Amino acid sequence: MxxxxxxxxxxxxxxxxxxxxxxxxxxxxxxxxxxxxxxxxxxxxxxxxxxxxxxxxxxxxxxxxxxxxxxxxxxxxxxxxxxxxxxxxxxxxxxxxxxxxxxxxxxxxxxxxxxxxxxxxxxxxxxxxxxxxxxxxxxxAQLELFEQNRLLRADNVTLEKLITQKARELENRNRELQQKIEQIEQISNTDPLTQIPNRKKFEEELRTEKSRSDRYGHELSFAMFDIDHFKNINDTFGHETGDKVLKKLAAFISQNIRDIDFFGRWGGEEFVLIFPDVPLEGATACAEKLRRLIAEYELFPGFKITCSFGVTSYRTGDSIDDIFSRIDNALYVAKDSGRDRVVELHVEAQS
Ligand SMILES: Nc1nc2c(ncn2[C@@H]2O[C@H](COP(=O)(O)OP(=O)(O)OP(=O)(O)O)[C@@H](O)[C@H]2O)c(=O)[nH]1
Structure with a gap:
């Protein structure tokens, strides 16, 4: 060959x-x-x-x-x-x-x-x-398969036990994932500076409370407040001090409201409050109490601030824009008439 x-x-x-x-x-x-x-x-x-x-x-x-x-x-x-x-x-x-x-x-x-x-x-x-x-x-992959076969063949490990073990592992994994999701949700709903709910969370909460009020006919009121002459604080003491003021104020308000009231940062030096199940007069009284507490509170030794408040309540059928237009007007009047005061705007005043 x-x-x-x-x-x-x-x-x-x-x-x-x-x-x-x-x-x-x-x-x-x-x-x-x-x-x-x-x-x-x-x-x-x-x-x-x-x-x-x-x-x-x-x-x-x-x-x-x-x-x-x-x-x-x-x-x-x-x-x-x-x-x-x-x-x-x-x-x-x-x-x-x-x-x-x-x-x-x-x-x-x-x-x-x-x-x-x-x-x-x-x-x-x-x-x-x-x-x-x-x-x-x-x-x-091969070794894992061997290990599972070995466990299955071992006298003390039944298929049932193996399934239970795998189910437990899966449960733990799901729990970890759930915790991660909650952490991410928490971050996306929180204002990074003051650590209170942000505007996104506030809008969600507002929608929920609005539907609840429509469903059960509960009263519902809101307040928005704004630090007076905040620009002066920044200009005089620096932006960092301005940030500290925002943080201190947010912590102070959080300690002085009911658990069921919602408190969040609207943006800049403006904050919002939702008072579920509270009529306009109740919300005004609460805003008045907060205004007074803020004016008396020494954020730093010898350093005080004042805030102006606008208050309104919900009327069935109001859109979120309607509510904000009223509350904005009330706040504007509070600022325009000398600051450090609470102005309420009745629903009728708009109609
Ligand atoms: N330090 C700090 N300043 C902020 C922040 N957000 C907004 N500001 C400042 O807040 C100030 C708001 O100023 P204005 O809107 O003129 O209001 P004001 O000085 O409080 O005056 P009135 O509201 O009319 O009493 C601006 O100087 C902004 O730069 C923040 O996160 N940190």
Whole structure:
């Protein structure tokens, strides 16, 4: 039978060119190669070998200890035994899965394949070529499956128990997710400076209370207040002090309202209050109490502020714009008539 000649794919003018082709091809088709030479004691490793484990190329000494130090301690005896049997000619093939330490400290499952390519006159191995392949995903999936099968087969673990365990894990995961969702919701509803509800949350709350009032015919009132001459505070003491004033005031108001009242920051130096189940007169009295408390409160030693309030109540069929137009007018009148006062605007006053 005629012998098939190997096809000659490459012709190189120099050995250097041939080396370059070989190295580039190796880097393309195998993830990491190694080449052990007994005479020099060196192990030459390809760039892919370093990259697979996340190390900078060439960072290690080119000796066998580098390799031995990276093998997972649980796999080490098995790998060494296999390697010795291979070099002693007791097994024909060297192909073994084990874990190698990556730069980030985690371990990567690899398959290590090797071939003896030179022996001396006495038959002692003098050169071995090998290649590492990343099998991490496949191996970890396989091990998890083995573990589940093992648990299933174990006398004390029934399928039912395994399902219960998985269900519990899922429950914990769901609880964590729920907590994350609540945290995100909390952040999106809170004013970052004062840590009280923001305008978005206020508008949501307003819609809810409006529907509740429509449904049950409950009274519903609102107040908006604004710090007097706040611009002067910023201009005189600086923006940072202005921020501290806003924070202190927000905390102070929060402590002086009922739990069911809603208090939020509308924006800038304006704040809003919702008084569910309270008629206009009640809201005005509450605003008056707050106005007085603020005027008496020393935010910093010797430092006081005043606020102007606009108050109105809800009339069935009012739109949010109607409510705001009234409350804005009331606040405008409070400012225009000298500040540090509460002005209420009856529904009839608008109609
Ligand atoms: N420090 C600080 N200042 C703010 C913030 N938001 C708005 N301001 C300032 O609040 C000031 C509001 O000024 P004006 O609207 O003129 O009102 P005012 O000086 O309080 O005067 P009246 O309301 O008429 O009594 C502006 O100088 C804004 O820059 C904030 O978050 N921090």
């Amino acid at each position: 005629e012998q098939r000649k190997p096809a000659i794919t490459y012709r190189h003018a120099t050995l250097q060119d041939a080396d370059a082709t070989l190295n580039n091809l190796l880097d393309l088709v195998v993830e990491g190669t190694w080449d052990w030479n007994r005479a020099s004691g060196e192990v030459v490793r390809s760039p892919g070998w370093y990259r697979m484990l996340g190390y900078e190329v060439g960072v290690f000494k080119q000796d066998v200890f580098t390799w031995e130090n990276l093998i997972h301690p649980d796999d080490y005896p098995r790998v060494m035994q296999n390697f010795e049997q291979f070099t002693a000619g007791k097994i024909d093939h060297y192909s073994i899965d084990y874990r190698c330490k990556k730069q980030d400290g985690h371990y990567l499952w690899i398959t290590d394949n090797a071939q003896i390519i030179a022996r001396d006159d006495e038959g002692v191995v003098t050169r071995i070529l090998g290649a590492h392949l990343d099998i991490h995903e496949r191996k970890t």
